[in-house]
Amino acid sequence: MASVASANALPRSSGAANGVTTRATSEPALVRRLLIGIALLFLALFLFLPLGAVFATALGDGVHVYLQTFRDPDTISAIRLTLLAAGIAVPLNLVFGVAAAWAIGKFDFFGKSLLITLIDLPFSVSPVVSGLIFVLLFGLQGLLGPWLIARNIRIIFAVPGIVLATIFVTFPFVARELLPMVQAQGNDEEEAALTLGASGWQTFFRVTLPNVKWALVYGVILCNARAMGEFGAVSVVSGHIRGLTDTMPLHIEVLYNDYQFVPAFAVASLLALLALMTLVVKSAAEWKSRQSANRAASEGETGL
């Protein structure tokens, strides 16, 4: 009997060795399909369906009506303001993020952990509160309000306020993406560059920056997506003056509340496109940075 049993077991075990049948960590087919099914259903319900709905509604009355939206001066002004806010916030946060990541990753100084915590502040604070901070600072009844009014400088309910709020909300992105990379890479290559006679700037541009460039691209993309899409903080400081202080997300809300569904969704489709583009660039950046990380990992190996 025993010999028969082992003869039966033989083909099965050889199948397992080929990886055809189950491994210890795999689940029965039913469980697998069920889990995948749930995940796909979830994606369809919460991602693909809304995304489809945005484009369907936007293009519901035809391409002509869709394009008509973008001739409306208020819409054009909203797009322009969004581009302006992002155009100022992203470069500033790029510089800040690189500087912060470099300082934290490469040097030891007093208050370092406090700085790391502070960088995360905009993530942990509600955007509405972020907006209110600026109102409390620069508003009419605010700390600096009277001083600003006396000099005829408007920040709240004006473009500067929107730019400030956008900068505040988006400043963690670049620093947060760079920091783990910079910390993992250590100082060796910078020290090597220094002994070879490179100046600080040469070291930064030729050694440090190329090593983190994909993380940097990823950080900038995320930062930009958030800068263009920010609603809460900007809404508080904007004052919703049509054609003056409405950004794209605010303009979408205004249009929607006016029952102008097609224009609302047409503008929304632009933001949705931005989101899709962000995802594509993000995937490419992640893939590239994984490649260079692999390269870095195999750097540690030894032997001839």
Added chain:
Amino acid sequence: MEISAIGKSRGERRGDGPVSISVRGITKDFGHFKALKNVDLEIPAGRLVALLGPSGSGKTTLLRIIAGLEFADAGTVEFGGKDITDQSARERHVGFVFQHYALFRHMTVFENIAFGLRVRPRRFRPSKQEIRDKVHELLRLIQLQNQAGRYPSQLSGGQRQRVALARALAVEPGVLLLDEPFGALDAKVRQELRHWLRHLHDEVHITSVFVTHDQEEALELADLVAVMNEGRIEQVGSPDEVYNHPATSFVYNFLGNVNLFHGRVDEGKTYFHDDATGRPIFIRPHLLEVTRQPNGANHFRAVTKHINAAGPLVKVEAVTDWGATVRVELSQAQFRALALAKGEVVFLTPKEVTIFDNGTVSRG
């Protein structure tokens, strides 16, 4: 091996021969840890010097201070008689080879080696053609002509180490500093690179300092060995001096195997104490004569416990009457003549014992 080409171009460019290094009164603390305690070291021009010591002895810190990658709390560093204590690493014009190579991972081998030339101020920067020639000359030197377009990750450890060396030599440094240059390589490659570095140094004659914890490496490779322990230099000397005439018990202990006993020496006769009183007495394992019968003079009894006959020397571990373990090394011929086995009684006679007594060394 075409090393002469590099030597020639060095001479043409700089005209000032190799540079001596003087380190005076260097002290360095890391928080409460005293890494270096008032260290003095003179390195003559053109020599290959080893900083040898256990980990934590301060040898890498001293090397990094010479390079300008670390700054001392007190003391001065001079290159060729010129005080460069306050100069940055960039100004010191040293070649530094890092323990883990620190090659630029996003650059090819060619770009890595060319880096030091490319970052020079425009006035001193060689032309593109000159850079290309120089890099190819160095690639020939490190025997990696066909790997110029590869990335560091595509090279083996030994190849990376050679690229790191070529990169350091490309800027024609006054001194070459190497931090555990062979530490991360396997034994065979280490051996090969050691010989290669020795040849290279014989040709180029650049003042070189390397850090190692491997006494064999230091003794084989260096003209001068500085033995370090707990932030101090215990002894500086030729490999022969430090090995055969160690100045302190630490040096004696660190360079080669040693048996430690306690006791005294009276009129050429050694008396061992079984309770760790008396002075420490050191005996090298190969300086113990093994006999089957007591030979009268200065012997003591022991029982063999373990025998390892693999290798050029036979290593015997024995236990003395007072319970101490003693290591003995015999030639294969002696071992066969004695026909030793485990658990047998032997008589050991020290051919030479070394006693360190407040700085003075006595032998007998």
